[in-house]
Amino acid sequence: MNETAPIREHGDADQAMRREPFVFTGTAREYFGIWLVNVLLTILTLGIYSAWAKVRRMRFFHGSTRLGDASFEYHAKPGQILLGRIIALALIAAYNLALYFAPGFSIVLVIGFFLALPYLVMRGLRFRARVTSYRNVRFDFEGGYWGALLAYVAGGVLTWGTLGVLAPVASRWIWSYTLGNLTYGGRPIDCDPRLEKLFGQWWLPAILFGGGGVLFLAGSLAFGYLYGSQLSDLVGGGGGVGTLTAGVLALIYVGFLPLILLYVVVGLLYHAGSRNVAVSETVIDGRHALASTLGRWRYVWISLSNLVATVLSLGLLRPWAAVRMARYLAACTALDTVGALDSYIDTITDEGAAVGAEYMDVEGLDFGF
Numbered sequence: 001m002n003e004t005a006p007i008r009e010h011g012d013a014d015q016a017m018r019r020e021p022f023v024f025t026g027t028a029r030e031y032f033g034i035w036l037v038n039v040l041l042t043i044l045t046l047g048i049y050s051a052w053a054k055v056r057r058m059r060f061f062h063g064s065t066r067l068g069d070a071s072f073e074y075h076a077k078p079g080q081i082l083l084g085r086i087i088a089l090a091l092i093a094a095y096n097l098a099l100y101f102a103p104g105f106s107i108v109l110v111i112g113f114f115l116a117l118p119y120l121v122m123r124g125l126r127f128r129a130r131v132t133s134y135r136n137v138r139f140d141f142e143g144g145y146w147g148a149l150l151a152y153v154a155g156g157v158l159t160w161g162t163l164g165v166l167a168p169v170a171s172r173w174i175w176s177y178t179l180g181n182l183t184y185g186g187r188p189i190d191c192d193p194r195l196e197k198l199f200g201q202w203w204l205p206a207i208l209f210g211g212g213g214v215l216f217l218a219g220s221l222a223f224g225y226l227y228g229s230q231l232s233d234l235v236g237g238g239g240g241v242g243t244l245t246a247g248v249l250a251l252i253y254v255g256f257l258p259l260i261l262l263y264v265v266v267g268l269l270y271h272a273g274s275r276n277v278a279v280s281e282t283v284i285d286g287r288h289a290l291a292s293t294l295g296r297w298r299y300v301w302i303s304l305s306n307l308v309a310t311v312l313s314l315g316l317l318r319p320w321a322a323v324r325m326a327r328y329l330a331a332c333t334a335l336d337t338v339g340a341l342d343s344y345i346d347t348i349t350d351e352g353a354a355v356g357a358e359y360m361d362v363e364g365l366d367f368g369f
Contacts, residue, residue, distance in 0.1 A: 016338075016339070017336055017337070017338060018336070018337050018338075018339070018340065018341070019291075019334050019335070019336050019337075020067055020068050020334060020335045020336075020337055020341050021067075021331070021333075021334045022065060022066070022067055022330040022331070022333045022334060022335070023065075023066045023067075023330055023331070024064055024065055024066075024323075024326045024327040024329075024330035024331070025064050025065075025066055025071075026060060026061065026063075026064030026323055026326065026327075027323065028319050028320040028323045028324070030060070030064075031060055031319040031322065031323050032319040032320075034056050034057065034060055034319075035057070035318065035319045035322075037056075038050075038052075038053035038056060038057065039053075041053065048082070050085070051078040051079070051081040051082035051085065052078040054076075054078075054081055055074070055076055055077070055078050055081065058074040058076065059073075059074045061322075061326055062074040062132065064326070065326070065330055067134065067335060067341070068341045068342070069342075070134065070135045072132060072133070072134050073132070073133045073134070073136075074131060074132060075131045075132070075133065076127070076131040080127070084124075084127075088120075091116075095109055095113065114153050115149075117148075117152060117153060118145050118146075118148030118149040118151075118152055118153060119145055119148070121148045121152050122141075122143055122144065122145055122147075122148045125141045125143060125178060125181075126140075126141040126143070128141075129141035129182055134184070134345075135345050135349075136349070137184060137185040137345065137348055137349065138184075138185070139182055139183065139184050140182070140183045140184075140186075141181055141182055141183075142181045142182075142183060143177055143178075143181035147177045147181065148177060150173055150177070151170075151173040151174045151176075151177040151178070152174065154170075154173070155169075155170030155171075155173045155174055156170065158170050164206065164209070165206075167202060167270070168195060168198035168199045168201075168202050168274070169195065171193070171198050171274045171278070172193050172195055172198055175191055175193050175274065175277075175278035176191055176192060176193065178191075179191035179278060179279075179282050180192065180282075184284060184285075184348075185348040185349075186348075187284060187285040187348065188284075188285065188286070189282060189283070189284050189285075190282065190283045190286070191278060191281055191282040191283075192281055193274075193277045193278040193281045194277070194281065197277045197281075198273075198274055198277055200273075200277075201270060201273025201274055201276070201277060202270060202273075204269060204273075204296075205266040205267075205269045205270040205273075206266075208262065208265070208266055208269070209262060209263065209266045212258070212259060212262040212266075213259075216258075216259050264304070265300055265304075268296075268299060268300045268303050268304075269296050269297075269299075269300060271299075272294045272295075272296040272299040272300070273294075273296055275292055275294060276292045276293065276294050278292075279291070279292035279333065280292050284335075285344075287337075287338045288335060288336065288337045288338060288344065289335070289336045290333065290334070290335055290336075291333070291334045291335070291336055292332060292333055293332045293333075293334075294328075294329075294332045295332070298328070299328070302324060302325055302328055303325070306321035306322075306324060306325060307321075309321055
């Protein structure tokens with residue numbers, strides 16, 4: 001249903017700004033059957049069926065995601081995915097064999113992997129875009145090797161090298177590369193998230209993580225003070241093994257596990273915030289803008305509760321968790337179009353940008369990156 005947004009008005013009613021929400025219509029019951037068959041056949045075929053399983057899964061989620069009166073489509077063939085995975089496994093096996101028989105070349109192999117990673121990511125993004133369509137109009141990805149190197153290798157080095165202080169810079173590179181190089185029916189998609197907005201989403205996670213680090217350090221010092229004497233007795237042969245073991249376990253459960261949980265929460269908070277910024281700065285064909293309104297704490301709650309439910313159910317609630325997250329992400333995403341969405345799609349179709357389902361000879365393989 002079209003909804004005229006009060007953001008902007010034009011003299012021509014046909015050019016009014018309209019908000020088209022994304023809607024996820026799939027249910028956990030529908031996906032459970034697909035998921036169960038995928039798991040069983042993947043196990044029985046020793047993983048070979050996983051390529052077919054991915055196609056079935058992606059077709060369900062694409063087909064259940066609607067914009068306006070149409071849903072997205074996924075056109076990949078299982079053979080393309082299987083071949084990409086075989087190549088990826090062969091590369092990993094060759095890497096491990098080389099490490100075993102020629103450990104002196106480990107540095108060269110690591111450098112080679114990081115130089116190859118941008119190419120694999122680029123080809124994977126291109127493949128994923130080209131097998132996705134909306135109303136019979138295909139997406140494409142035009143990003144190059146050097147952009148992937150900057151986003152995924154230099155960005156990672158920058159983030160870890162500055163202990164996360166410059167993570168927003170890396171995020172800007174990644175979002176600009178992955179979204180800003182997409183096209184839809186030959187029309188450009190631009191994404192240029194502003195750095196100040198990304199830093200605005202960074203402050204809260206940074207403060208939380210810094211505060212948690214201080215508490216962890218204080219707890220470690222307290223542990224050392226309380227159990228230092230037991231360690232001295234143990235080294236000197238004076239016993240105290242049980243007390244020391246209990247102290248170490250207490251440090252793990254009381255210290256490390258909360259720190260890991262805090263790191264996960266911080267990562268989820270920042271991801272939700274950066275997604276809001278980047279998606280809301282994405283414009284299709286210079287006119288039609290995407291919008292993302294994820295609630296950061298709501299996103300954290302859904303992610304963590306999904307994880308807990310999946311673990312406690314021994315994986316049986318995984319379909320419910322996946323559908324729950326997909327429904328929330330869709331509900332928090334919209335497209336602000338100038339004029340009717342149908343008219344825009346019709347214009348692209350009239351220009352010959354639509355492709356039939358028989359067009360499957362796409363360039364690229366799914367390497368799983």
